[in-house]
Amino acid sequence: MGGGCFCKLEKNLANLMRKWLLNIHLYGGLICAPYLIIFGFSSLHFNHHFGFAEAELKSIEWQAPLNTQPDKDDNAMAEAVRNDLGLMGWTLPWKMKREPSGDVEFDLERPGNPADLPGGFA
Secondary structure, eight states: OHHHHHHHHHHHHHHHHHHHHHHHHHHHHHHHHHHHHHHHHHHHHHHHOOGGGOOOOOOOOOOOOOOOOOOSSHHHHHHHHHHHHTOOSEEOGGGOEEOTTSOEEEEEEOTTOOEEEEEEEO
């Protein structure tokens, strides 16, 4: 007789534990769901760049005096112009070109701030 009572208590304890785990799992999932949805959307946007969330690109143009001496080497000339204008970044040798008139055109790259420096540096 005494064993039946203990077995019933054990079943009640198991059901109570099962309800607790079910509630923890259910409400924990409901709490985490918005974070996972936002994380998923931001990951998709980071990889695929949705059109409705694009920022407007702003182009800044300015002029400055240049006191650089002409150089035969394109890379050395580009670095001299960069240093003279006080810009930061790397010159991109694969995007450099020298016009027949001697003008050098090159791009300057810095993470987040690309710059295109037109010719006119002879």
